Amino acid sequence: MSNEILHFPKQRKHTYHFLDHAKEFSPVYLSIDVDFYNIQKVRKNLVTEKKIKISYIAFIIKGISEVLRKYPKANSAVKGSLFPKIAFYEDIIAKFTLDKTIDNERVVLAGKVINSDHKSLEEIQEDLEYYKNSTFQEVDEFQPIQKLHSLPTWLGNMIYKKTVGDLKKRHTIQGTFTITSLGHRPIKHFYPITSATLCFGIGAIEEKTKVINNTIEIRPIMPICLTFDHRAIDGALAADILTGIKNQLENWGN
Template structure:
């Protein structure tokens, strides 16, 4: 049987550069389960009252962002080996992944929500919908990716690393944290590769039996997995952040 060896597809070059850069990071993995009962009720109430569809990702982005405001040491990024540097950012910028197509090929791209800690759910959803409903060619943020796709892989890799290594620019390119979801599929836990200090992997909601006030009740449970860069923060701080996110989501509206 013959094999076919081809040049690396140009529409995946941005992913190649991202993964190559992510080798520098020191990932550690945590996970937690969240009772999503109050979020489901809040989402249904908003949709009934305003006819506005709010995705679960909007709730998650807002909650992470507001929690992160209390942990400025985690809203940061590290670079370097022999002379490492760390940057702390005043702005909180959420990055989220989405499926798009380029020349009929399915790829993963990412959008951003600026100042995500101060935005309403509706405003966050509006930002998500912009990236979701626009084509690859229409989105201004994707112009650098156009350029990367057109360059020889080696040159694109050099330029990508040069830009992302600039700590003063990195948060505007990468966000200060990332949310990536496979919740539309029956995936429970997954731990993303990251090139930011915090990256949250969102699985699918599953109904489970839980003991609540000495009674067994069926609850919608959402798994959230966290990949964090151990160069920037330690596990205890990451655990505090993840636990506080769980508390905020579970007590939504309380």
Template sequence: MKPSEEKPAIIALPKARRHTYYFLNYADEFKSVYLDTEIDMSEVKRRRDKLKLSGHRISYIVFLIEAISRVIRLYPEANSSVKHGMIPQMAVYHRIAAKFTLDKTMDGRRFVMSGIIPDSDQMPLEGMQKMIEYYRDTEADEITEFANVRKLQSMPLWLGRWIYRLAMGNLSRRAKLQGTFTITSLGHRPIQAFYPIISNTLCFGVGAIEDKPVVMAGQIAIRPMMKLSLAFDHRAIDGALAADILTEVKKVLEFASESDEASTQGEEVTPVGAST
């Protein structure tokens, strides 16, 4: 038999892929719409370099979580989640929790896992950085917070899928499992735009930071630009509100206050359209 005529190897879905499989099946329920904008990251780079000089190494994703969390405080109706069913329900959460994604390895296979930063609108940059480093640097089978995921991956597919949907169907539990917004990045690769699949009302996709020519005050300048996308659940909010949120995140990142070097607890930003 010629190699081209050989039958493919049919195997059970690897355990490392099962959590993603359950997530994607459940994500069909969400009705996503996508927006994007370009952000001048000069101010973030300045803050990052200044903190580095004082001994604090902060990743870009932490600055993004800080900015998004601050903005969501201004738009509490977006800190919500919708449950599909005969009688649809909606939860509006009083606390903000950031879900971030990262690559891990299990049984020699790469897979995507997520960590949760509770009260991300109140946690200092250094605290968020330590949490991300914990998830990043610890082996997947040693992370306590992944214990339930490991159990889910070990179950028969039909049972794991049922349990996943049951857990996500509880709106209170959903926030603990998925956060109240998600940020996911491919910025470590030369990917300019990333439009993620959502599991809550707001999900931000982060592209690479690249030096690009931009026009400023009629002059061409080279700036570190980054594409930030927003996928939002149209069942929960409308496009106008989503556009306001993305615009406000851009504003916070590009015009961060000098007094906000190490904490999200500084003065509030002003919502889009409000008088200053």
């Protein structure tokens, strides 16, 4: 096979613009293991009693959203410049990534759960299913991405940066936190690139030994990794948030 140099695929232009914008951020990485025993019980009961199947991502979005309500300083975004600014948002908006195909090109797209702290698990799951089961062309929220794909790369990049550079509107585009999962593969730790103050990478559940009341048990453990923008918050606060999420998820239903 001979070497080829081709034009950058238009289907991936939105990812190119996102990553170029993300260079502004100052990422720091943390991770924690979460025991999903109680959540597995709750999921099983929902299927048995209500015939409702809730994904792990819905539980995680709900758990993060409830914890984030307690830490308003982290529900924020920073714009860097000679005169940096920080915005604090009242609404909590979860952004989650999707593995999609556009014209035979595999790409990452993102959906949003608006006011995720106020929605039930079932409502969050409905939002997830809407994006999951719809094609790229069917989702109205993807129309701006279609526009970016049609523009010259240099122009699309300028428009993208100008749009997300507006702190008053950034949360409606980027969400106030992001969750991205590779848990469908045997990936343990996953530290995503972020363009938000908080971005969570979800790995696969693995059966591990755990000491509970002086007894060794086998428990389903999921790693949750956090990339946070150090310009907005410090490590101590990020650690408190991640610990709060662990406690929220592990004690679900108690």
